[in-house]
Amino acid sequence: MRVLLVEDDKPLGQAVCDGLADLDVRCEWVCDGVAAEAALATDAQSLDAVVLDLGLPGRSGLAVLSSARANGLRLPVLILTARDSAEDIVAGLDAGADDYLVKPADLREIAARLRALVRRAAGHAQARLACRDVALEPASRRAWKDGAEVELSGREFDIAELLLRHAGQVVTRERIEQAMYGWDGGAESNALEVHIHHLRRKLGADFIRTLRGIGYMAARNDA
Template sequence: MRLLVVEDDRDLNRQIVAGLEGAGYAVDRAYDGEEGHFLGDTEPYDAVVLDIGLPKRDGLAVLEAWRAAGRAMPVLILTARDRWSDKVKGFDAGADDYVAKPFHMEEVLARVRALLRRAAGHASAELTCGPVTLDTRAGRVAVDGNAVKLTSHEYRLLSYLMHHTGRIVSRGEIVEHLYDQDFDRDSNTIEVFVGRLRRKLGVEIIQTMRGLGYLVAPPEGERKAAPKKDA
């Protein structure tokens, strides 16, 4: 998952980015409203952590501009303004959730996980596909209850695919949503990681749809048969 953090306090920005990257996300950052608006308007982020009190352009104005342009990514408002009226303004501008400073990083992580789950249509923190379970809280993967050790890049890829189980995900979409702006988009890294994931999982849940991308679905024998129609 690829996130954007827009926070003008550089120390706090660095702390938030470090916490999110430590949880397995690819993160871009901005330090003012104009830069944040541009990135959010031109890049396909899965979620944004947005401060309200930004220089050059207020965070609420940035959020309103995104929503007016049809940008629907989940946005977590992060601000020192803790009055209920400010929260109402944030939600009315299009925010999905709200955290007041000072905060614990674990709360921000939990709220980001919840936003990503809801955006993908998942209610539980555990994603399951056949015998494979991915715990978004602990960052762990298991097959038939047995833990599987993955690198951060492998986990990030599997997490994105499992958040979109049953839908074909193109290579371009994977690159855009899993890696920051410095990633070499012409490399064959995705294919390498998919091959490693298949070997480590040992079950066929990642299908290659030639010319289209990848599809995560339960193994053939575990898929529910379509109900027979009455004659």
């Protein structure tokens, strides 16, 4: 899972990024409202969710959220803030937030809430993703093929999860690589093809379709 973290407190932001990384949530981190708006305007398609503080320099979190929703942003948004009054909570939810957490919050709870928001946004109410004879459980990072558990590497699981969340839709190569490595890149030229090869060997040759020059797709159950 790849999320945009908007947090101006640098020690806290670094701690959240590091802690969520240990829970398999990759953060792209910006420190002010203006940078958040720019990131959402240019990179929303490659994100799964947003973790948003309210007290931000440049432009408030509520202003960022209201503007983003007005411009059609459909990503799940989790507000993470020190503001704990009923008025602030109501204002945040009414502005378009999907969930609201008050600092300090347990990183495990943040990760669990993000997983729940992403599941709901993708139309998956259950904790397990399934497509044909392949199933994944994001919370435990476990995978099954024909009911038998299959061991996937971290990168392999990230790719399989992304494809299953968008089953029947083409996921571009760029989107997959950003989910794997973040804004800073770091992928070798053939790394994605190697991971796709391993996934097909472990989960079935027909699990992933290649659309040359575009990306990859996990076929729907009815396809």
